[in-house]
Amino acid sequence: MANSFLKKKSFLFTVVGIHLIFVCFGATQLRPWGRWEKISAVLDYYGTLSGANSGYGFFAPRVGSQLQAVFEITDSSGKSQTVSLTDGLNREASLRVRKLIDWYWNDENNKNLQRSLAASWAGKMFARYPSSASVTVRLETYHLPSMGEYKEGKRPHWRPIYRAKFERQIKRKVNKEG
Amino acid sequence: MNHRFRNLAANRLISFFELFFLAPASARPLAILRVLLSVVLIMQALFLSSQLMDLLGPMGIIQGPLSQYLNDPNLPTLSSVNRILSHFGIVESQTIFLTAGLYFLSLLLLLAGYQTRAASVSTWLFHWILFNTGHCAKYGVDTFAHIALFYLIFMPVGKTLSLDAFFSQKPDAPSAMARLSLRVLQVHLCIAYLASGIEKASGPQWWNGDAIWRALMLPIYSQFDMSWLASYSFLAKLGCWTTLVVEIGYAIFIWPRKTRKLWIFLTLGLHLGIALFLGLEIFSLVMCVLTFSAFGVSAKENSCFQKASSPPPTSNLPKSASISLVNSGLASDTLL
Numbered sequence: 001m002a003n004s005f006l007k008k009k010s011f012l013f014t015v016v017g018i019h020l021i022f023v024c025f026g027a028t029q030l031r032p033w034g035r036w037e038k039i040s041a042v043l044d045y046y047g048t049l050s051g052a053n054s055g056y057g058f059f060a061p062r063v064g065s066q067l068q069a070v071f072e073i074t075d076s077s078g079k080s081q082t083v084s085l086t087d088g089l090n091r092e093a094s095l096r097v098r099k100l101i102d103w104y105w106n107d108e109n110n111k112n113l114q115r116s117l118a119a120s121w122a123g124k125m126f127a128r129y130p131s132s133a134s135v136t137v138r139l140e141t142y143h144l145p146s147m148g149e150y151k152e153g154k155r156p157h158w159r160p161i162y163r164a165k166f167e168r169q170i171k172r173k174v175n176k177e178g
Numbered sequence: 179m180n181h182r183f184r185n186l187a188a189n190r191l192i193s194f195f196e197l198f199f200l201a202p203a204s205a206r207p208l209a210i211l212r213v214l215l216s217v218v219l220i221m222q223a224l225f226l227s228s229q230l231m232d233l234l235g236p237m238g239i240i241q242g243p244l245s246q247y248l249n250d251p252n253l254p255t256l257s258s259v260n261r262i263l264s265h266f267g268i269v270e271s272q273t274i275f276l277t278a279g280l281y282f283l284s285l286l287l288l289l290a291g292y293q294t295r296a297a298s299v300s301t302w303l304f305h306w307i308l309f310n311t312g313h314c315a316k317y318g319v320d321t322f323a324h325i326a327l328f329y330l331i332f333m334p335v336g337k338t339l340s341l342d343a344f345f346s347q348k349p350d351a352p353s354a355m356a357r358l359s360l361r362v363l364q365v366h367l368c369i370a371y372l373a374s375g376i377e378k379a380s381g382p383q384w385w386n387g388d389a390i391w392r393a394l395m396l397p398i399y400s401q402f403d404m405s406w407l408a409s410y411s412f413l414a415k416l417g418c419w420t421t422l423v424v425e426i427g428y429a430i431f432i433w434p435r436k437t438r439k440l441w442i443f444l445t446l447g448l449h450l451g452i453a454l455f456l457g458l459e460i461f462s463l464v465m466c467v468l469t470f471s472a473f474g475v476s477a478k479e480n481s482c483f484q485k486a487s488s489p490p491p492t493s494n495l496p497k498s499a500s501i502s503l504v505n506s507g508l509a510s511d512t513l514l
Contacts, residue, residue, distance in 0.1 A: 009196075023365075027372075056371075057374065062382075062383045066396045066398045090225050091225075097239060099315045123241055144392055144396065148408075
């Protein structure tokens with residue numbers, strides 16, 4: 001009885017100990033097993049499914065800037081309106097949509113990805129506004145002065161970093177007989 | 179003599195670990211974690227329900243192939259679920275609603291504590307699938323929800339405050355498993371806060387007050403006009419330093435009884451401040467739930483379903499181990 005309890009206790013301590021070591025590695029974003037390819041796949045998978053590989057650097061080490069996507073919707077008559085992906089959303093949904101926009105920054109050197117993201121957002125806007133003929137995507141970053149600069153009179157402003165116009169392709173019916 | 183001293187020290191250390199990790203505890207804090215976490219995640223699900231297709235759908239904000247390119251191909255996503263369900267004539271949009279619906283149902287079962295273990299597994303699984311699919315839109319709340327849901331699978335969270343406990347009429351007898359579960363959660367939270375605090379402290383923004391200034395002024399988080407802070411920069415600096423003290427100090431001051439209440443109060447205050455001033459309500463609620471249930475609920479209390487004539491608490495520890503705990507002169511809840 002005592003022997004089986006000791007075995008169970010040792011097993012539990014080992015499992016819990018290994019898991020908490022994983023948590024420590026996740027928190028520090030270290031992956032010392034990275035050089036062992038086969039084992040690292042298994043360990044990484046465990047880290048992902050348990051959440052043990054999570055980092056906790058929220059707002060750390062710095063609070064960055066903000067990116068916003070503005071869409072200029074123009075219909076066939078030339079009438080245009082400016083909208084955003086977050087219009088009319090509640091706070092929780094809006095935060096997530098803004099996270100999607102932040103993906104533009106995730107790989108700044110990957111121009112293909114950036115263009116694909118802009119095209120994807122424009123596609124969404126074409127679906128939301130069926131009468132639109134074109135969608136212009138404008139990305140802007142928020143320039144916030146420091147507290148000292150603000151006191152001296154500098155004010156925050158949006159600075160454009162990207163602009164692309166997407167036009168709706170109208171599928172024409174090919175008249176084979178003609 | 180030296181050898182005997184070493185043996186004595188080793189025995190005391192082992193006893194300490196046994197007492198710390200295995201001294202019988204009530205499952206009440208874990209049950210409260212289950213209930214409160216379910217309530218917050220149900221609220222989140224309701225907030226996101228109207229945007230399900232935009233966030234997860236193939237014609238959403240991140241469309242079809244791009245979404246697949248950005249997702250990890252080794253993790254289960256709605257696309258992989260749909261590959262299976264498509265054999266039954268179910269299309270992708272139906273898969274999304276089905277998965278989200280099952281996730282919501284699992285959360286309700288988890289809240290009620292009905293078939294708790296199965297509900298924990300399904301909640302964790304569906305949350306993981308949805309979280310992997312929408313990982314481009316994830317933020318801190320999803321990380322902590324995923325961690326907590328994974329723990330709920332193994333923890334005795336249905337032993338009390340649940341329909342399972344009500345139907346079985348078994349008392350919430352203190353157990354070593356409940357104590358071990360609680361300790362894992364507590365240690366994990368300490369690691370998370372410590373890592374977060376240290377990483378913040380490594381940047382100059384958290385020393386000169388700029389981090390709070392920026393967080394309060396960025397349109398994504400800004401809830402009030404806080405521009406007046408520029409004239410009182412010492413307040414921003416104070417806010418940053420207080421955050422560092424609370425987060426780094428969490429791993430130390432949450433343990434001793436004398437400082438525990440103060441640290442719970444400071445941590446909850448920090449998160450309520452984040453909810454109020456940065457508008458991160460769901461994230462803050464999840465963090466409050468974790469700290470409150472891990473450290474704010476006594477593991478000594480009896481379950482509300484426990485009968486008045488219930489037997490005295492029984493331990494899973496064998497007699498010899500229990501004697502060694504008693505001999506160490508430390509009782510479970512006077513330890514810290």
